Amino acid sequence: MTFGLENYIQNEYIRAIILLVGIFVVLKLFVFIIEKIVIKFTKKTQTDLDDKIIEKTSSPISLLILIIGIRIAVEEITAVQGNFEKIFNNIIYSLIIIVGGFIIYRVVDLVVARAWKRVAIKTKSNIDENLYSIVHGLLNFLWIIFVFLYVLTLWGIQVGPFLAGLGIAGIAVALALQPILSNIFSGISIVLDKTIRAGDLVYIEDKVKGKILEIGLRSTKIMTFDNELIIIPNSKLSDSIIQNVTLPEPKSRVIVPFSVAYGTDIEKVRKIVLSEISKIKHVSHDPSPIVRFVEMANSSLNFKAYFHVDSFDNRFEAIDEANTRIYNALNKNKIKIPFPTMDINLKKN
Missing domain, CATH: 3.30.70.100 (Alpha-Beta Plaits)
Structure with missing residues (x-):
């Protein structure tokens, strides 16, 4: 993609530099439009979701434009073509997939978080919020795996045999990850059981006393009355005797x-x-x-x-x-x- 520059400029390096400068100008224009026009418009809407989407995606979109610009500019240089062209293209396309996937993830994450919060408000319980922190971690991990496998296919690696190999090694991996998986399922069990929630004041076997800050994917964070952060694995917490002084009523x-x-x-x-x-x-x-x-x-x-x-x-x-x-x-x-x-x-x- 030369935009007809070869008709006016014979030196390929100068054409590449001009294209890079052009991409830089496009980036500046993009930032200007976001800061001066789009943000002012979104602030006038009744929801702050669009503000958060702009805030979370403007930087990665700028990076995506820069990567595409580098791809266009380097295409002018014949020295990169030939043996290096395929490798260079694979690197660029891999970066585009990773950054593009990151942008999609952020948008979907914000939309799902907003919908989940509305459900929590309607049910008048923070169980949905606690469960979301666990589900969010799992979905984050699965999305990374999906993008990783997609990049592998781009480099010509057969995903089928790769997944089959993972299946064979899965048993050994599952055994190695048994403590982690135990913590994950214990965390889900704690949230669904509704016996403790974020914000509750608890005594754990007369050893730990404090307020639950977060029930996470692997562990639960508790802030003691001495303002010390205690992190307890979910599997250990689920096997402990817990006195919840907030339930059944806060009195x-x-x-x-x-x-x-x-x-x-x-x-x-x-x-x-x-x-x-x-x-x-x-x-x-x-x-x-x-x-x-x-x-x-x-x-x-x-x-x-x-x-x-x-x-x-x-x-x-x-x-x-x-x-x-x-x-x-x-x-x-x-x-x-x-x-x-x-x-x-x-x-x-």
């Missing part, structure tokens, strides 16, 4: 122990403490807070205040506020708060 029970001195009016203590608990931020009144007289200890009357907060995230703030309010209220009503004492008697010789 969490709080227990606050406190003590008063002997001789204190028990009903008065209950009334004062219940009044203070009702003022706590995030407290839930279903079920209603209660105060139990649990023990007559050596030097104190021991109580426990039981109440619920709207979510586990507010549990520690509620405990702090409850302790503060109970302490101040008891002092205000001149109710003594005992503390352990020890009498020491000294005998004179």
Whole structure:
């Protein structure tokens, strides 16, 4: 493809350079149209899907134009033709397939992600979102395999015998990949079982405590209360004893122990403490807070205040506020708060 330049310019290298410059101009024009016209137009639409498609594909499309331009320019040089022409063409076409496949993948991925998100909103559950992260990883892997096999056919490699060879070696590979496959199927099982979800607060065998960030293809990520990231293989997680404090409902029970001195009016203590608990931020009144007289200890009357907060995230703030309010209220009503004492008697010789 010479565009008639050979009629005016005899030197093939100069023609190639002119074509490269022309491709560079086309690239600049493409970027200008995207930034100044297309993006302004897409921002006026009711959806942001087109904005994301432009954002994700503009760079690879520019790369695709550049590759095609190099192919056109180098075609002018006779030294590349002959023995090197087939190899060069295969390299260029392979790059076109890879970049083109990448562009198609990004567009399809954005469209599917948007559709999947709508389903998750309609079902009012994040199970679809969790499952998508696993399915997304599998589809990504399969798409890479598809593009790879297509490139092999371009180079004249027979895919049939290649796949047959893979089938024979598949047993050995499957055995080698058994831990990975176990994690993948465990992850799918966890998501479909709906016992834990991204965002849930969990205790795992009293060793790991935190919030689930992501249930992935191979592992699950948990952020602990100390802001540390814990990564657990899905197969190990599925075999663990898990306490999910977010299910079946987000409310969490709080227990606050406190003590008063002997001789204190028990009903008065209950009334004062219940009044203070009702003022706590995030407290839930279903079920209603209660105060139990649990023990007559050596030097104190021991109580426990039981109440619920709207979510586990507010549990520690509620405990702090409850302790503060109970302490101040008891002092205000001149109710003594005992503390352990020890009498020491000294005998004179």
